[in-house]
Amino acid sequence: MAEEKDLDLSGRRAIVTGASRGIGMAIAERLSRNGAKVALVSRRKESLEDAAMKLSGETLVVPANTSNSEDIERIVPAVVEAWGGVDILVNNAAANPVFGPLVDLPVNGWDKIMATNVTGPFLLIQAAARVMIAQGKGAIINIASIGGLEPSPMVGAYCISKASVIHMTKVFAMELGSKGIRVNCIAPGLVETKFAELLINTPEIHQASINRAALQRHGQPEEIAGAAHYLASDSSSYMTGQVMVIDGGVRY
Numbered sequence: 001m002a003e004e005k006d007l008d009l010s011g012r013r014a015i016v017t018g019a020s021r022g023i024g025m026a027i028a029e030r031l032s033r034n035g036a037k038v039a040l041v042s043r044r045k046e047s048l049e050d051a052a053m054k055l056s057g058e059t060l061v062v063p064a065n066t067s068n069s070e071d072i073e074r075i076v077p078a079v080v081e082a083w084g085g086v087d088i089l090v091n092n093a094a095a096n097p098v099f100g101p102l103v104d105l106p107v108n109g110w111d112k113i114m115a116t117n118v119t120g121p122f123l124l125i126q127a128a129a130r131v132m133i134a135q136g137k138g139a140i141i142n143i144a145s146i147g148g149l150e151p152s153p154m155v156g157a158y159c160i161s162k163a164s165v166i167h168m169t170k171v172f173a174m175e176l177g178s179k180g181i182r183v184n185c186i187a188p189g190l191v192e193t194k195f196a197e198l199l200i201n202t203p204e205i206h207q208a209s210i211n212r213a214a215l216q217r218h219g220q221p222e223e224i225a226g227a228a229h230y231l232a233s234d235s236s237s238y239m240t241g242q243v244m245v246i247d248g249g250v251r252y
């Protein structure tokens with residue numbers, strides 16, 4: 001079969017947050033396999049180094065807490081110093097440290113969720129976009145959730161944060177389109193990762209979430225990575241400000 005050149009990421013410089021495991025690691029692997037140099041970001045250096053060893057191409061390990069603005073300030077300069085620019089940003093790291101009714105959520109739980117899921121991605125888009133504007137090109141992909149499209153019980157603040165990510169995608173897409181920068185997001189359903197452990201290991205939730213999906217199963221991280229590859233590549237060159245839902249057929 002002929003190779004599709006517009007999916008080739010050779011020479012592209014990518015940043016993937018939350019790249020040490022789960023969906024972020026699958027995206028990092030996929031981008032790397034298709035030619036991109038990948039800067040892997042998450043809090044733990046050792047886990048990042050382990051993940052980087054599994055990638056085929058050039059990598060950079062950038063330990064940083066994406067809920068901390070000082071840490072975020074270091075990420076883009078580190079990549080620019082190593083590779084001279086940034087072509088792809090995948091905002092994937094997120095947190096959901098609380099489970100319970102929104103009415104009982106302490107403000108520190110709210111602040112933690114918003115810092116990691118909303119403020120961190122926002123600051124990183126600002127930093128990457130400044131470099132991409134100078135280049136005249138770039139692709140930004142935010143990982144949201146179907147929880148950002150419709151509310152789920154017990155994870156209210158997380159759902160609100162992901163709705164913010166979806167709208168942030170649209171606003172940045174509108175502002176940055178004329179500069180050659182595309183901004184899209186992916187809204188996964190339940191994907192089998194450490195993040196979703198609690199849901200997957202609770203038998204009633206496990207079965208209920210399978211029953212809700214037309215495909216009658218949970219997703220795997222690699223099934224999100226293909227969409228990120230498409231959105232990062234020239235194959236999606238006329239697409240911006242959009243939400244790709246990948247949930248096995250939960251929402252229509």
Ligand SMILES: NC(=O)c1ccc[n+]([C@@H]2O[C@H](COP(=O)([O-])OP(=O)(O)OC[C@H]3O[C@@H](n4cnc5c(N)ncnc54)[C@H](OP(=O)(O)O)[C@@H]3O)[C@@H](O)[C@H]2O)c1
Nearest residue numbers: 018020022023042043044065066094145190191193195196
């Ligand atoms: N799994 C699902 O069912 C599901 C569904 C919908 C949406 N999502 C979204 O998909 C994305 C990835 O989730 P996942 O399921 O792959 O989670 P995961 O397996 O738990 O991985 C999370 C990654 O983010 C990193 N991380 C967490 N907090 C961080 C912080 N403050 N700063 C920097 N890195 C941080 C983690 O590494 P360290 O802990 O070492 O920092 C890890 O690399 C998230 O945006 C999540 O909301 C997941």
